Amino acid sequence: MKNIAILVIALGFSCAAFAQPDVTTAYNLNNQGKYEEAVTYIEKAGTDDKATSKEKYWRYRGNIYLNIAQDSALSAKYPQAISTAVDSYKKAKELDKYGDYATDIQIAMASIQKLANDKGDEAYRSGDFCTAAANFETALGISDAYNILDSAFVFNTAFCFDKCGNTEKAIAGYERCASINYNVPAVYVYIAEIHLKNENKQAAMDVLATARAKHPKDADLLRTEVNVYLNDGTYEKAETLLKSLTDTDPNNESVWFVLGVTYEKLGKKAEEESAYKRALDIRPDYYDALFNLGAMYFNEGLELEKSCLEIPPREKAQYNDCIANCKTLFTKSTETLERAYALKPADREIMSALKDSYYKSERIDDYNRMKELLK
Secondary structure, eight states: OOOOOOSOOOOOOOOOOOSSHHHHHHHHHHHTTOHHHHHHHHHHHTTOHHHHTSHHHHHHHHHHHHHHHHSHHHHHHOTTHHHHHHHHHHHHHHHOTTOTTHHHHHHHHHHHHHHHHHHHHHHHHHTOHHHHHHHHHHHHHHHHHTTOOOHHHHHHHHHHHHHHTOHHHHHHHHHHHHHTTOSTTHHHHHHHHHHHHTTOHHHHHHHHHHHHHHOTTOHHHHHHHHHHHHHHTOHHHHHHHHHHHHHHSTTOHHHHHHHHHHHHHHTOHHHHHHHHHHHHHHOTTOHHHHHHHHHHHHHHHHHHHHHHHTSOTTOHHHHHHHHHHHHHHHHHHHHHHHHHHHHOTTOHHHHHHHHHHHHHTTOHHHHHHHHHHHO
16 A cells, blocks of 8 residues: 555653542553553543543543554454544544643544554555555544545545445545545546446446546546447447557557457458557567457458359459468468467467368368367
């Protein structure tokens, strides 16, 4: 995750005893490191309206739960320690009318923020995204309480809620990122992908349309929108977007490959060939482009071969030219598929395709060799 700017990293609490015995006892036990016992007395004091009307009660309560949250053994027993500490300090801040303890409270809140961020990072690394989201949300809430805009906290919280499956909070977080111009236009892609996962295609397209109006040349936005059109079978729209994508990201072999597939769906053979070749110019060992290009040549050869058979016998020269063109296509198919085969020599799909191409290219020995390999 991204590094976070913490409010301040320091620890130091101003302390004084209350008249109320339970609060005083809780305070003393906390100073002695007996945090769990301190909880018993501070919560008992919480039933006294006189105690809870004072800022110090809530500050001491926050101190106790912060110490528990920082104790690895006790924090597991009191999973709400961080949130309880935050709520206590917020109440203390509210009751501190003259700001006498504002610095103490802010230092304590900064300690909680760092702790929540560290726990969020730990949970994220272990794949516990829901726990990570909750901790990052706590850290973000502290920044918000002091009107500090920490964009990384905003994004980390949204991203972890996304991974956790809380789409409502994820979308809200990503939208906040967009409003502060953080990690855009990527956050628009994330929002669109959430809508698509929830089978709300129109909402996804609306988000992408809005984002592309602001960022018309962003490649990731175009890719996301193209995938929607390809999945729907609206290839003309995909073609238009892919052409735009080749302008903004001309050296992306995957874009050219997908454009080739789109041209195949549209029956644009010359454009299909050109797109696959462009992908191979960028990456000569691109297996998928080699396989599709070789298959394209082979299928074109078969189609042309059918038309050759329809030529009248008296048009011998025309027939011979037609057959020669077929052989050229089959030869190109074989040469291209051989390059693909070299990349995946154990793949039965390419072996079968190459066997058929060898046969049409009249390379019978190679045809028999491949046939034996397939056995």
